[in-house]
Amino acid sequence: MAKEKETLTGAEILVRCLQAENVDFMFGYPGGAVLHIYDALFKQDKVRHILVRHEQAAVHAADGYARATGRPGVVLVTSGPGATNAVTGIATAYMDSIPLVVITGQVPTSLIGNDAFQEVDAVGITRPCVKHNFLVNDVKDLAITIKKAFYIANSGRPGPVVIDVPKDVTANMVEFDYPETIDMRSYKPVVNGHPGQIRKAVDLILAAKRPMIYTGGGVVLGNASEALTGFVHLLQYPITQTLMGLGSFPATDPLFLGMLGMHGTYEANMAMHECDLLIAVGARFDDRVTGDLKKFCPHAKIIHIDVDPASISKNVRVDLPIVGAVEPVLRDLISVIRETGKQPEKEAVNSWWDQINKWRDKDCLNYNRHSEFIKPQYVIEKLWEITHGDAYVTSDVGQHQMFAAQFYKFTKPRRWINSGGLGTMGFGLPAAMGVKLAYPDEQVVCITGEASIQMCIQELSTCKQFDLPLKIINLNNRFMGMVRQWQEMFYDRRYSHTYMDAIPDFVKLAESYGHIGMRIEKPDEVEGALKEMLAMKDRLVFMDFIIDREENVYPMVAAGKGQHEMVLASDREQV
Amino acid sequence: MRHTISLLLENEAGALSRVAGLFSARGFNIESLTVAPTEDPTMSRMTLVTRGSDEVIEQITKQLNKLVDVIKLIDLTEGLHIERELMLVKIKADNSEHREEMKRLSDIFRGSIIDVTDDSYTVEMTGTEDKLDAFLGAIEDTLIIEVVRSGVAGIGRGDRSLRA
Numbered sequence: 140m141a142k143e144k145e146t147l148t149g150a151e152i153l154v155r156c157l158q159a160e161n162v163d164f165m166f167g168y169p170g171g172a173v174l175h176i177y178d179a180l181f182k183q184d185k186v187r188h189i190l191v192r193h194e195q196a197a198v199h200a201a202d203g204y205a206r207a208t209g210r211p212g213v214v215l216v217t218s219g220p221g222a223t224n225a226v227t228g229i230a231t232a233y234m235d236s237i238p239l240v241v242i243t244g245q246v247p248t249s250l251i252g253n254d255a256f257q258e259v260d261a262v263g264i265t266r267p268c269v270k271h272n273f274l275v276n277d278v279k280d281l282a283i284t285i286k287k288a289f290y291i292a293n294s295g296r297p298g299p300v301v302i303d304v305p306k307d308v309t310a311n312m313v314e315f316d317y318p319e320t321i322d323m324r325s326y327k328p329v330v331n332g333h334p335g336q337i338r339k340a341v342d343l344i345l346a347a348k349r350p351m352i353y354t355g356g357g358v359v360l361g362n363a364s365e366a367l368t369g370f371v372h373l374l375q376y377p378i379t380q381t382l383m384g385l386g387s388f389p390a391t392d393p394l395f396l397g398m399l400g401m402h403g404t405y406e407a408n409m410a411m412h413e414c415d416l417l418i419a420v421g422a423r424f425d426d427r428v429t430g431d432l433k434k435f436c437p438h439a440k441i442i443h444i445d446v447d448p449a450s451i452s453k454n455v456r457v458d459l460p461i462v463g464a465v466e467p468v469l470r471d472l473i474s475v476i477r478e479t480g481k482q483p484e485k486e487a488v489n490s491w492w493d494q495i496n497k498w499r500d501k502d503c504l505n506y507n508r509h510s511e512f513i514k515p516q517y518v519i520e521k522l523w524e525i526t527h528g529d530a531y532v533t534s535d536v537g538q539h540q541m542f543a544a545q546f547y548k549f550t551k552p553r554r555w556i557n558s559g560g561l562g563t564m565g566f567g568l569p570a571a572m573g574v575k576l577a578y579p580d581e582q583v584v585c586i587t588g589e590a591s592i593q594m595c596i597q598e599l600s601t602c603k604q605f606d607l608p609l610k611i612i613n614l615n616n617r618f619m620g621m622v623r624q625w626q627e628m629f630y631d632r633r634y635s636h637t638y639m640d641a642i643p644d645f646v647k648l649a650e651s652y653g654h655i656g657m658r659i660e661k662p663d664e665v666e667g668a669l670k671e672m673l674a675m676k677d678r679l680v681f682m683d684f685i686i687d688r689e690e691n692v693y694p695m696v697a698a699g700k701g702q703h704e705m706v707l708a709s710d711r712e713q714v
Numbered sequence: 715m716r717h718t719i720s721l722l723l724e725n726e727a728g729a730l731s732r733v734a735g736l737f738s739a740r741g742f743n744i745e746s747l748t749v750a751p752t753e754d755p756t757m758s759r760m761t762l763v764t765r766g767s768d769e770v771i772e773q774i775t776k777q778l779n780k781l782v783d784v785i786k787l788i789d790l791t792e793g794l795h796i797e798r799e800l801m802l803v804k805i806k807a808d809n810s811e812h813r814e815e816m817k818r819l820s821d822i823f824r825g826s827i828i829d830v831t832d833d834s835y836t837v838e839m840t841g842t843e844d845k846l847d848a849f850l851g852a853i854e855d856t857l858i859i860e861v862v863r864s865g866v867a868g869i870g871r872g873d874r875s876l877r878a
C-alpha cells in the first residue's frame with residue numbers, strides 16, 4: 140500500500156528536502172522573509188543551522204565546507220540585504236566551480252515587483268554568477284526545484300544554484316513528495332570521453348619528446364586525484380598545477396615542478412614555455428596562468444580534458460579536446476596506454492628532464508634565511524613541517540596566499556582552500572569554519588593578512604558560539620602587501636593607500652571575542668609559538684606574526700608578459 | 715561572419731534574460747533575436763543572429779549550450795536553411811504620384827498593402843533580411859514614417875530539423 144502523503148507547509152517541505160539530501164549543516168542569517176523557514180528549522184535537529192555574523196560569511200563557510208567534503212554547501216539568507224550580502228560569496232563559489240545551494244527569502248508573490256520592503260530581484264542580481272537559479276512561484280514546485288538545485292549544483296561542472304522563495308510559498312500547504320531521481324531534458328552533463336579522441340591522445344602522449352602535464356581545480360572537484368597520480372607515475376612526465384589544483388598530486392613527489400603562472404616556479408613556467416606537448420587536465424587557461432597568450436606554449440600541441448566544453452579553446456586554441464569528467468577520462472587514458480604496450484620516448488624524455496633539472500637548480504623559491512625579520516615564507520615552511528603537511532589550510536587573498544601555495548606542500552586534495560578565480564579577501568576565516576564543522580578532528584589553519592582578515596573578522600564571534608578551535612596565522616606586514624608589491628614594481632614605489640594605519644591590536648581583539656591571541660615578532664620565536672598554538676587543541680588561537688614589511692612574492696610574471704619572462708627574487712636583490 | 719543560431723529552450727520565466735545576459739556579459743553581439751513558444755507550450759524556439767570570428771561563434775554556441783534552460787541548438791549557417799523576416803512599413807502616400815509608386819514597389823517586392831489612409835500606406839512584407847533592406851533602400855528616406863521588423867526566424871532545409 141502506498142504511503143499516504145503528508146500535507147505540509149512550504150517551510151516544512153524545504154526542511155524535509157534538506158534532510159532528504161542529507162544536509163548536516165546549513166549556514167545562514169534570519170530575517171522577515173525566512174521566518175517560517177527558521178520556525179521549521181527550530182522544530183527539528185537533523186539539519187544543524189550555523190548562525191554567522193554576516194551573510195557573506197555564510198556563503199564562504201558553506202563554500203569551505205563544500206571544497207573540503209565535495210558535498211554541496213547550503214545557505215539560507217533573508218530577502219533584500221540578506222541576498223545582496225550573499226552575492227560576493229556566490230560569485231566566489233561560481234568562479235571556482237563550487238557546488239552550493241543558496242536559499243534566499245523573497246517578499247510574498249503578491250508584492251513582487253512593487254518595491255516592497257526588503258525586496259530585490261535576487262534572481263536578476265545573481266544571474267551572472269550562478270550556474271542556475273530559480274524563483275519558486277508556487278509551493279507545488281518547491282520540492283522538485285530543490286531536487287533540481289542539488290542535482291545541478293553538484294553534477295557536470297559544479298557551481299552555485301540560488302533558489303528564491305517568496306514568503307507566502309513557505310506558508311502555503313501541499314502534499315509533500317520528494318522525487319528520488321531527476322531527469323532534465325535540457326541538462327545532461329557528459330561523463331565519458333570519446334574513445335576515438337582518447338586513442339588519438341594516447342598517440343600524441345607517447346610520441347612526445349618534451350611533455351608537460353598541467354592540471355587545475357577540475358581534478359580536485361572531479362575527485363580524480365588518484366587517477367591523476369597513477370597517470371603521471373605511469374608516464375614519469377613532469378607535472379605542474381594551478382593554484383586551484385594543488386594537493387591533487389603530491390607536491391613532495393619529484394615529478395612535481397611546483398605551481399605555474401604569475402607566481403609559479405621558474406622550472407614550471409620554463410617547462411610550459413619549452414614543452415612540445417601540453418596535457419591540460421581540468422584547468423581553464425586563466426590569464427594568471429598563461430600570461431601573454433601570444434607567447435603561450437609556442438612549441439606545443441595541446442590536449443585538453445575538461446567536463447565543460449565551453450572551457451575548451453576559450454582562451455587557447457586546443458589541438459585535441461576531450462570532453463568528459465576527468466576521472467573516467469584519465470582512467471581510460473591509462474588503460475589505453477597499457478593496451479598499446481608502448482613506452483614513452485625514453486631518451487628524449489630523459490634529456491628533457493636534464494633540462495628541467497637545470498631550471499630547478501635556480502632554486503627560485505629561495506629567500507633570505509638570515510634576516511632579522513620574520514619572513515612569511517619561513518612561517519609557512521615551519522607550519523608545514525610541524526603539521527606534517529596534513530592540515531586543512533584556508534587562505535585569504537594577497538601575498539600570504541601565494542606564500543602558502545608555494546611553501547605548504549600539499550599531498551592530498553581538498554586540503555588547500557582558497558578563492559582563486561574571484562580572489563575574495565575575507566574568504567579565509569569563514570571558509571575555515573565550514574571545514575572545521577565538517578572535520579572537527581582535523582587541524583584547520585587559516586593563513587591570512589592583516590587587511591584580509593578584517594573583511595570578515597566578525598566571524599570570530601561565530602567561532603566562539605559554535606566552539607570552532609581554528610588556528611589563524613596572520614602574516615602582518617602592515618601593508619596590503621600584494622598591492623604594495625605592484626606599486627613597488629610598476630608605480631615607482633608610490634604606495635597609494637596600501638598602508639594600513641590604525642591596525643587593531645589583534646591579540647586583544649581575539650581575546651575580546653573569547654579566544655587566545657599571540658604576537659610573534661622574532662624569527663627564533665616562530666617555531667615554538669607554532670607548536671604552542673597546535674598544542675591548544677580546543678581553543679581558537681589568533682597568531683599575529685609581525686613579518687618583514689616589504690617582502691615580495693617571487694617569481695613573478697608581470698601582467699602582459701610571457702610565462703618565460705619571470706622576475707626572480709635575485710633580480711630584486713641586485714637592484 | 716554572420717551566423718544564424720537556432721535554439722530550443724525551456725519556456726521558463728527568465729530563460730530569455732539568461733540568453734540576453736550571456737551576450738552582454740561576454741561581449742558578444744546580437745543583431746536580432748526572435749522567440750516564441752512552439753507546438754509544445756513547454757518549449758520556446760529562438761532564432762538568434764550574431765556576428766563573430768569562428769572562435770567567437772564557437773564560444774557563443776558552447777556558452778549557449780551550457781545554459782541550463784537550453785535544450786538544443788544548431789548553427790543554421792553551417793548548412794542549407796531558410797531565413798525569413800517580417801516587416802511592417804508605414805510610408806507617406808499623400809499624392810497620386812507617391813501612391814502609384816509605392817503600390818508598384820510593393821508589388822515588385824511581393825509585399826501587400828494592409829492599411830490605407832488619405833496620406834499613408836502600410837506595407838507588410840516577408841523575406842530575407844537582404845530583401846527587406848533592398849525594399850527600404852528603394853524608398854526615399856523622407857517618405858518612410860515607421861519601420862517595424864520582427865528579426866529573423868530560421869529553419870533548416872529538408873531533413874535538417876531541431877527537435878527535442
Ligand SMILES: Cc1ncc(C[n+]2csc(CCOP(=O)(O)OP(=O)(O)O)c2C)c(N)n1
Binds near residue numbers: 538589
Ligand atoms: C574584496 C577585495 N578587495 C580588494 C582586493 C584587492 N587586493 C588583492 S590583495 C590585496 C591586499 C591584501 O592585503 P593583506 O590581506 O594584508 O595580505 P598581504 O598581501 O599583505 O599578504 C588587495 C587589496 C581583493 N582581492 N579583494
